[in-house]
Amino acid sequence: MQFRKILLSIFAMIFICSNSFAADWVSYKGGEGLGKGKHIVIVTGDDEYRSEESMPQFGKILAKRHGFDVDVLFAINSEDDSIQPDFQTNIPGLEKLADADLMILFTRFRNLPDEQAQPIEDYVNSGKPIIALRTSTHAFNFTDAGSSYTKWSWNNKEWDGGFGRQVLGETWINHYGAHKKESTRGLIAKGMESHPIVRGCEDIWGPSDVYGIKQLTGDSKPIVMGQVLVGMNHDDAPNTDKELVPVAWIKTYTGSLGVPSRVFTTTMGHGGDFLSEGFRRLVVNAVYWGLGMDNLIPDRADVELVGDYNPSPIGFGNYVKGVKPSDHEM
Numbered sequence: 122m123q124f125r126k127i128l129l130s131i132f133a134m135i136f137i138c139s140n141s142f143a144a145d146w147v148s149y150k151g152g153e154g155l156g157k158g159k160h161i162v163i164v165t166g167d168d169e170y171r172s173e174e175s176m177p178q179f180g181k182i183l184a185k186r187h188g189f190d191v192d193v194l195f196a197i198n199s200e201d202d203s204i205q206p207d208f209q210t211n212i213p214g215l216e217k218l219a220d221a222d223l224m225i226l227f228t229r230f231r232n233l234p235d236e237q238a239q240p241i242e243d244y245v246n247s248g249k250p251i252i253a254l255r256t257s258t259h260a261f262n263f264t265d266a267g268s269s270y271t272k273w274s275w276n277n278k279e280w281d282g283g284f285g286r287q288v289l290g291e292t293w294i295n296h297y298g299a300h301k302k303e304s305t306r307g308l309i310a311k312g313m314e315s316h317p318i319v320r321g322c323e324d325i326w327g328p329s330d331v332y333g334i335k336q337l338t339g340d341s342k343p344i345v346m347g348q349v350l351v352g353m354n355h356d357d358a359p360n361t362d363k364e365l366v367p368v369a370w371i372k373t374y375t376g377s378l379g380v381p382s383r384v385f386t387t388t389m390g391h392g393g394d395f396l397s398e399g400f401r402r403l404v405v406n407a408v409y410w411g412l413g414m415d416n417l418i419p420d421r422a423d424v425e426l427v428g429d430y431n432p433s434p435i436g437f438g439n440y441v442k443g444v445k446p447s448d449h450e451m
Contacts, residue, residue, distance in 0.1 A: 144202060145213035146194045147446040149180050154188020155417050161189050161408070162214075162221040164241070166196035167229035167256045168207045170329075171392030171432045173440060176227055177449035178395060181427035183408065185451065192217050195446055196231075204444045207437070209262075212237055218244040223411050227390060229256035230275070232263055238270045245288060248380025250411030252404065255390025258285040258332070259293035282338075288374045289386045290341040291334055297366055298330035298349040301435075304357065305329045305389060306348040307368055307400070313344050318371070318385070318406045321421035325403060326355050327394030334366050334388075345369035345387070345403065369403065371410075383411045392432030398424055427451065 151157055163180055165172040173195055180191040194214040198205040209232045218224060218240045233241075238261075245251065253260070259275035261284050272280035275292045285292035298305065307325030322345075331347035347368035350357040369387040376382070385407040394400045401424040409418045428451075433441055 144445060144447050145197050146192055146217075147177060147180070147449045149184035149191040149193075149451050151184045151188040151190045154186065155409070155414065156183065156187040156189035159189050159222045159412060160220060161191045161223045161225060162217050163191065163193045163225040163227070164212060164215065164218075165194060165227050166206060166209075166212050166231050167227055168437050169229070169439075170255055170390055170435050171440070172227040172254070172390070173204050173206050173444070174430075174432050175390070175392050175395045176225070178426065178428075178430045179225075179401070179404070181451050182401065182405065182424055185427050186423040186425065187405070187408075189408075192221075193446070193449065197446075202445065203442070204440070204446065206440050210234065215240040221249070223250045223252065223408060225252040225254070225408075226257045226260060227254040228260045230259060230262040232261070232265070232268075233270075235269050238268075238273070242270070245374070245382070246376030246378050248376070248378060248382050250383040251288070251374070251385070252407055252411055253289045253384070253386040254404075255329070255388055256293075257386070258289060258291050258388060260284055286336075286338055289384060290337045290339065290370055290372050291386075294333035294335050296330050297333040297363065298347075298360075300330050302353065303330050303360060304350045304353045304355075305331050305368060306350055306359070307345040307389065307403070308348055308365065310343040310346050310367070313342075316344060317415045317418045318344055318369075318403065318410050320402075320406055320418050322399045322403045322406070325389075325397060325399040327389050327391055327397050327400055328353055329368075329389045329391040329394050331363075331366050331368060332388040337367060337370055337372070339372050339374070341370045341372040343367035343370045344385075347388070383413070385411055392435060395430065395432070
């Protein structure tokens with residue numbers, strides 16, 4: 122009897138510990154679909170644009186509509202295990218990247234410890250595809266001189282422009298469209314009308330303001346150009362004083378293993394952008410493209426929202442307090 126009690130206590134402790142650990146992220150098991158058997162890891166952690174809300178919704182779309190297995194990771198307050206987007210130093214679960222087929226990155230100015238940055242570095246050097254959203258052009262800001270990843274910082278001079286410019290194609294420059302005053306209409310770049318990533322993307326609009334671009338590095342090719350609108354409504358007129366600027370592009374990145382990765386970057390990604398069917402389809406198509414499944418992209422990929430999606434207003438400190446990853450379960 123005593124042995125049985127001890128055994129039950131051990132099982133209970135294992136159950137509690139495993140559930141506590143698993144609560145640091147949310148996982149969506151894919152059903153039937155073209156993505157069945159493929160594993161996607163979404164890494165969030167941005168202070169302003171509500172990636173902690175949009176990426177669980179996008180993960181659900183990838184799992185339920187397309188069959189992918191998806192893990193969504195968050196910036197977690199290490200004291201209460203709640204999602205805290207401005208907690209810069211902790212994103213649990215990054216070891217999941219070791220067996221991921223594709224990484225989606227949506228972070229801003231992260232200052233991660235080496236043991237958490239290492240799995241990202243290993244993934245980036247692996248030759249596997251990368252999808253990067255909005256503030257990922259300035260994904261990292263390593264302020265500790267002892268960090269092994271200071272060159273990744275958005276304003277690094279040694280590795281010009283850091284991770285954003287070197288891996289993704291550009292770092293943070295400025296708000297080209299007026300922030301919270303001028304929205305974005307996405308127009309397919311000239312010559313890219315038949316590219317599979319833009320298939321079925323006739324109407325791309327979002328409340329994002331267009332980010333400034335100084336240069337696109339390497340073999341970057343613009344896919345979507347951002348037209349600055351004079352207001353925050355879908356049908357507002359273009360601001361004719363501002364030229365078109367790339368808001369989505371593709372490129373390759375070759376890391377230390379010498380294997381080129383397919384990279385898709387978009388500077389759109391405001392929580393409200395994911396209310397746009399055209400924008401959601403653009404990113405879903407990019408997932409297929411990144412995985413080399415270009416020929417499987419349908420004429421109009423299914424991007425129907427899964428459940429309710431009403432993103433909170435953007436802004437620093439505007440995130441919903443006390444939310445746990447388990448609150449995003451499907």
